[in-house]
Amino acid sequence: MSVDPITCHILDTTQGKPASNVICQIFYISELHDVNYESDVTVEVLPKPFGMNRTDADGRIKNWILDPKLNTTELESLGATKASSSTGKINWTTLKPGIYRVKFFTGAYFRVLKDPQRTFFPFVEITFAVDNPPDNHYHIPLLLSNHSYTTYRGS
Template structure:
């Protein structure tokens, strides 16, 4: 089974970004899973289904920044990634600030 997880860190405060809504879809927009980051900024498991192909994680950054009383430039962050091993673990972290973001394949 494929394991997909994420972690969001507020790069301005250096703290986990709790309360960020995260959606996992396939390339047609079909919903696979929805979750919200916990107090540690993590979603430990979005799916344990067997997946292969290209998928998208969408982070609702507008709502997160509004709750922090911060104006941001990116209302959402969309990360496309490819699952090549249906038995693999795919951790997709997001480093977030109001005017920039970055991501990488985590472990």
């Protein structure tokens, strides 16, 4: 099974194991040249998430469920295509440069634990730049506890 150009992984450091069943969304914010680095005001190209999924038992999202309402132009700008009009399946094969965001619904995750711990972060949003990707793949790991988180450019 191939993976999408952007994947993610959540490790719950309070439990010492992967965080499964966490809802995540992915957004395409803008092209790189549209970013104003002097302020945080940017016009989002796709203000709604273009994909979402839940982490698997290993805390990973390898493939996103892309929004079937995306038009051909939006799909092409993301590097995705519809496999066929009859199935409606969308394949995301090419990573396009730009600013992306992954939103992790961490509050809901902590709320459903058997012994729920309060969390300081109801959501974790990681915004990152993809610039001329050499390997056509970016991995976003999230090390999560109820009062802190860490992330980095994964491999």
